[in-house]
Amino acid sequence: MSKADLSVGFDIAAQLRWAANEITDSAAQSDSAILDSKLLLAYCLNCEQSYLHTWPEKILTEGQIQQFHSLVAQRMAGHPIAHLVGYRDFWTLRLQVSNATLIPRPETELLVESALALALVPQAKVLDLGTGTGAIALSLAFEKPEWQITGIDKSHDAVTLARSNAVLNKLDAVSFRQSDWFSQLDAQLFDLIVSNPPYVEQHSPYLQQGDVRFEPLSALTSGDDGLDDIRFIIAQAKPYLNDGAYLILEHGYQQDVQVRSIFESNAYVEIQSIADFNGLPRISMAKFYQK
Numbered sequence: 001m002s003k004a005d006l007s008v009g010f011d012i013a014a015q016l017r018w019a020a021n022e023i024t025d026s027a028a029q030s031d032s033a034i035l036d037s038k039l040l041l042a043y044c045l046n047c048e049q050s051y052l053h054t055w056p057e058k059i060l061t062e063g064q065i066q067q068f069h070s071l072v073a074q075r076m077a078g079h080p081i082a083h084l085v086g087y088r089d090f091w092t093l094r095l096q097v098s099n100a101t102l103i104p105r106p107e108t109e110l111l112v113e114s115a116l117a118l119a120l121v122p123q124a125k126v127l128d129l130g131t132g133t134g135a136i137a138l139s140l141a142f143e144k145p146e147w148q149i150t151g152i153d154k155s156h157d158a159v160t161l162a163r164s165n166a167v168l169n170k171l172d173a174v175s176f177r178q179s180d181w182f183s184q185l186d187a188q189l190f191d192l193i194v195s196n197p198p199y200v201e202q203h204s205p206y207l208q209q210g211d212v213r214f215e216p217l218s219a220l221t222s223g224d225d226g227l228d229d230i231r232f233i234i235a236q237a238k239p240y241l242n243d244g245a246y247l248i249l250e251h252g253y254q255q256d257v258q259v260r261s262i263f264e265s266n267a268y269v270e271i272q273s274i275a276d277f278n279g280l281p282r283i284s285m286a287k288f289y290q291k
């Protein structure tokens with residue numbers, strides 16, 4: 001703790017106030033400094049956030065304060081909270097994260113919801129392309145234990161991470177494999193293919209700001225207009241789609257028109273985009289029929 005900070009009390013409430021101020025004033029560009037502080041302190045104390053509210057006057061040990069301050073300093077330098085505490089909650093699951101993959105985002109829950117709303121056969125075969133932490137595949141498995149779900153990722157580390165998340169969440173029926181999109185997949189037909197592929201424009205200034213600076217570019221960007229992988233997936237998925245099967249993709253909120261037109265030029269039908277709570281179209285889906 002620096003000299004100036006010696007005036008800060010050593011109790012939970014004072015430490016949280018101190019940290020929230022530090023993070024707000026820093027270059028982290030966090031819009032959730034209070035929540036960030038609570039997540040970090042709860043991690044140091046190995047407790048739930050509710051404990052911090054119940055015991056605001058509890059005095060921290062020197063070791064706890066040191067660990068907390070070191071994490072706050074890393075947060076101030078921009079490191080994502082999920083990397084500092086090692087996990088991110090997504091859907092009903094707690095998922096380990098690492099710098100090999102994208103940190104699961106709340107907006108991707110819209111993709112999970114859209115997939116769950118489909119009327120599929122009870123033992124539907126489902127493929128998650130670029131599964132990362134396994135967030136989408138595992139959430140679907142949690143809700144639909146009978147679905148036969150495969151997640152692929154081109155990163156070996158991501159596959160290891162997803163497998164470990166499957167075990168931690170007792171969802172080990174999901175099969176994870178290393179494959180660069182479809183390259184290592186045998187010929188087979190799925191009832192549903194889902195993906196949150198990289199879709200940020202290669203030169204987007206967004207990539208220089210905030211938490212994304214600490215995530216792998218390969219999970220974020222895809223060519224000049226961000227649509228290279230989406231074009232590839234829509235075209236290459238066709239031989240893997242059962243008659244009338246669905247492909248659902250997450251994309252940027254200004255990419256919906258282009259994504260629908262890529263679906264259209266690949267002869268998909270019933271093409272639609274779905275908006276999130278803010279009215280932003282972040283998901284598009286379509287059906288494919290093998291004529």
Ligand code: GLN
Pocket residue numbers: 102105196197198199200212219220221250
């Ligand atoms: N939605 C992510 C973001 O805005 C981008 C993730 C992606 O490219 N799939 O950071």
